[in-house]
Amino acid sequence: MIEAKKISYQDIKALALKRIRNKTWPPGSIMPGEVELAGEFGCARATVNRAMRELADEGFIDRKRKAGTRIKASPTRHAKFTIPLIRDEIESSGATYRYALIRRDTPKTPDWLRARLALSLQADVLHLKCLHYAGSKPFQFEDRWINLDAVPKAAQQNFEMTGPNEWLVQEVPFTDVELTFSSMNADLQTAELLGVSEGAALFTIERITWLEKRPITFAKLYYFSGYQMTSRL
Amino acid sequence: MIEAKKISYQDIKALALKRIRNKTWPPGSIMPGEVELAGEFGCARATVNRAMRELADEGFIDRKRKAGTRIKASPTRHAKFTIPLIRDEIESSGATYRYALIRRDTPKTPDWLRARLALSLQADVLHLKCLHYAGSKPFQFEDRWINLDAVPKAAQQNFEMTGPNEWLVQEVPFTDVELTFSSMNADLQTAELLGVSEGAALFTIERITWLEKRPITFAKLYYFSGYQMTSRL
DNA sequence: CAGTGGTCTAGACCACGTG
DNA sequence: ACGTGGTCTAGACCACTGT
Structure with missing residues (x-):
């Protein structure tokens, strides 16, 4: 097989971000479901899930059961501050x-x-x-x-x-x-x-x-x- | 069995936070490893892992391979801001x-x-x-x-x-x-x-x-x- | 080297919310 | 009702790092 080692959830995050940026998945649209993506990337659904969950945490996508995962129109960025003593x-x-x-x-x-x-x-x-x-x-x-x-x-x-x-x-x-x-x-x-x-x-x-x-x-x-x-x- | 439904990673987070607050696990100390906790809670290690990973993200604990998971002396809190358009x-x-x-x-x-x-x-x-x-x-x-x-x-x-x-x-x-x-x-x-x-x-x-x-x-x-x-x- | 967390898998069941 | 994400499992292998 020509396959590289293994695909990580971070690879999937990066790939998904690329597709969002170059508008393969345009803002406001729904991206493929987790099972489909898992099939495409040849990995377990849990791996896709973790990648997507983190992208949602970071404000790039909105996820809803049944409705699917939607690319945010204007990505809400979160600033994470450390409040030191x-x-x-x-x-x-x-x-x-x-x-x-x-x-x-x-x-x-x-x-x-x-x-x-x-x-x-x-x-x-x-x-x-x-x-x-x-x-x-x-x-x-x-x-x-x-x-x-x-x-x-x-x-x-x-x-x-x-x-x-x-x-x-x-x-x-x-x-x-x-x-x-x-x-x-x-x-x-x-x-x-x-x-x-x-x-x-x-x-x-x-x-x-x-x-x-x-x-x-x-x-x-x-x-x-x-x-x-x-x-x- | 008297067992409630099932234990979730959120339950574990809450439990761990309680133990940190009441100093069952004092600041600076090492808490039990994931396998041990999974045993205690009667759940899979992955579940404990997710709980601990989030606590680490939120700044309550430091995790290092081999060294184990340590309660932070002064919990560094993170403020998460939304930067709106x-x-x-x-x-x-x-x-x-x-x-x-x-x-x-x-x-x-x-x-x-x-x-x-x-x-x-x-x-x-x-x-x-x-x-x-x-x-x-x-x-x-x-x-x-x-x-x-x-x-x-x-x-x-x-x-x-x-x-x-x-x-x-x-x-x-x-x-x-x-x-x-x-x-x-x-x-x-x-x-x-x-x-x-x-x-x-x-x-x-x-x-x-x-x-x-x-x-x-x-x-x-x-x-x-x-x-x-x-x-x- | 050995122990700990980091990640992946394949499968399963569940809960929510849309149609 | 049913499809989608949310979560859990049991097991496995890996990577880092303290000793």
Whole structure:
């Protein structure tokens, strides 16, 4: 036989992508079923299935039982970011990580927070303000709220040596995350903390985590001016 | 038998996650091998394999042949963003999408661009400036550069009716993307285009795409003040 | 070298959703 | 109702890598 060794699911992915690109399978059309493809490639259906499942995960095709597999009109690409711990992010850049707690209190739960996290009326929260330094330069200002109903043992922590994010990741499991990126002009207080001038453009991330349906924590992270977040796909 | 129906790879994922969370399998330790787990769960090794492969994709564990599967010390979470076409993004918010070409020229390739894309010395580029509106309000200003060596047919396009991104997605395949998010204060020109005051904080995305090793295009996207980008995981 | 994950097979049954 | 993808099985061989 002239056959090369064996066909892998990756070969099938590559082949399918080629056919999508050169419009052998035009956008919006239905490609052959798994059994047919398995026949064509001389492999098991499971192999084709794995290739197609991954292409679907990556956003190139839509699969539906009975309806078949359809090439997406405009391929929805997914960006996959790694969200590093800030300590790792700073240390991997070669700088020394330093952490400082600015403030710790347990105020009456603000209404905006209750609404944002869908907290019950009697929920208590812990509020923390922290700074993370890269060497001697402020890198990130963290405004953190922790739901004490979900994480009662946080009340026992003073967070003077360890940042709340680091502590939470170690101690409290979570299942869901919502991230919001945006940009804002620094107000006077934040500008002073980050050592920038008032009005400087700051990159900000809001992060909410849940354990199943229970909200754990809300954090607003303000980065120094010039911060960039990059991802390769 | 008292056995429930059958065990699925998702059940195994959930079970394994539970054991990671409650530290039955502590961070940094090695979990049992696939054969052993398959025995315990009474299923085929392939089923365990699929569960573990997905957990590895999601960043909870590290797998190495011979070494076994190790629970990550600090679980690296991956954020999966969908990068929508701007037309879809605007229209799905209920607003009307409108596009305007501001400028189109083929200048001498700037050095910073040549460096950024690793272009050859004689590479020609097409430069476009465009505005994308949501209703009557500017939504995004796009500063786009296209490598004419890789995409010669772009030179035939006037881009008066269709934005370069939309055209490129339809016409030119790509394999790799790099996205960089950052924040900047609007300069006078950009502020006028977006209808904001000078110095306003703008959310910006830089996007580079390649087809294999060939750079296709570089775009810098400036969003209106107040833009937010959210992802749920 | 030996153990672990990586992949493939051939067959089977199931669940969903279209026609 | 029935065709398509979704999943599982039991077994096999392979590839990488720690020892």
